Amino acid sequence: MxxxxxxxxxxxxxxxxDTLDIIGGKWKILILISIWEGNKHFREIERxxxxxxxxxxxxxxxxxxxxQLITRTVINGFPVRTEYKSTAYSETLKSVIAxxxxxxxxxxxxxxxx
Amino acid sequence: MxxxxxxxxxxxxxxxxDTLDIIGGKWKILILISIWEGNKHFREIERxxxxxxxxxxxxxxxxxxxxQLITRTVINGFPVRTEYKSTAYSETLKSVIAxxxxxxxxxxxxxxxx
DNA sequence: CCGCATCCGAGTGGATACTG
DNA sequence: CAGTATCCACTCGGATGCGG
Numbered sequence: 001m002x003x004x005x006x007x008x009x010x011x012x013x014x015x016x017x018d019t020l021d022i023i024g025g026k027w028k029i030l031i032l033i034s035i036w037e038g039n040k041h042f043r044e045i046e047r048x049x050x051x052x053x054x055x056x057x058x059x060x061x062x063x064x065x066x067x068q069l070i071t072r073t074v075i076n077g078f079p080v081r082t083e084y085k086s087t088a089y090s091e092t093l094k095s096v097i098a099x100x101x102x103x104x105x106x107x108x109x110x111x112x113x114x
Numbered sequence: 115m116x117x118x119x120x121x122x123x124x125x126x127x128x129x130x131x132d133t134l135d136i137i138g139g140k141w142k143i144l145i146l147i148s149i150w151e152g153n154k155h156f157r158e159i160e161r162x163x164x165x166x167x168x169x170x171x172x173x174x175x176x177x178x179x180x181x182q183l184i185t186r187t188v189i190n191g192f193p194v195r196t197e198y199k200s201t202a203y204s205e206t207l208k209s210v211i212a213x214x215x216x217x218x219x220x221x222x223x224x225x226x227x228x
Numbered sequence: 229c230c231g232c233a234t235c236c237g238a239g240t241g242g243a244t245a246c247t248g
Numbered sequence: 249c250a251g252t253a254t255c256c257a258c259t260c261g262g263a264t265g266c267g268g
Contacts (some may be wrong), residue, residue, distance in 0.1 A: 016211060023152075024134055024138045041230085042231070051262095055263095096213050104132040156251075172251060192249090194249060196250060225248090
């Protein structure tokens with residue numbers, strides 16, 4: 001990527017902020033990966049992520065549904081079961097996550113590995 | 115990026131988290147861009163970013179210096195002046211930011227633009 | 229099983245004033 | 249100018265209990 005020009009900066013900020021809001025929290029990527037791994041139910045997801053409380057999971061799942069990263073389906077019956085699935089759209093985040101991952105790997109080497 | 119395998123997931127999480135810790139806050143990218151734009155001094159940077167308080171700026175700059183994204187140079191004299199500059203290393207973040215930006219742009223279109 | 233409501237403590241961040 | 253100190257409002261998130 002070449003040097004950013006000043007007039008480009010402002011227009012870049014909002015979309016960057018949007019993306020960070022959507023995946024930038026402490027849990028969202030973990031939850032997404034948990035679902036990618038095959039976990040479908042609330043308790044399953046909760047148990048797969050240490051230290052994640054029901055309150056936070058609940059609100060994160062809502063955000064993610066609003067952003068179309070997952071779908072939520074209630075299966076009638078008793079007890080009620082709910083199924084969370086990742087959308088095809090969520091797959092488009094993989095290149096973003098890959099970029100974050102690569103930079104983070106490299107950074108570890110730079111900061112720690114001497 | 116192809117589908118992630120399960121055993122890859124865990125190894126991906128830490129570096130992703132590292133990167134988000136470094137650029138994921140509310141201000142770090144704004145500050146970096148402000149410095150890229152040419153702002154060098156504490157007050158200059160502060161004034162260029164609405165709503166940013168001195169306390170937060172101060173602590174963000176320290177983090178960023180620790181992560182080698184910027185350098186801090188005190189220029190003797192009175193009053194004291196300090197010069198912040200972005201490092202060559204910080205430029206490596208541009209591809210990450212570009213990826214965040216592209217995804218965010220696309221997402222806006224998907225969510226809002228119908 | 230799903231997941232919201234409530235209570236509550238700790239940490240964050242803003243405003244302001246002050247030192248070097 | 250650079251940055252710290254202090255005070256304080258507010259949010260976040262953990263624990264727990266309950267209703268559907």
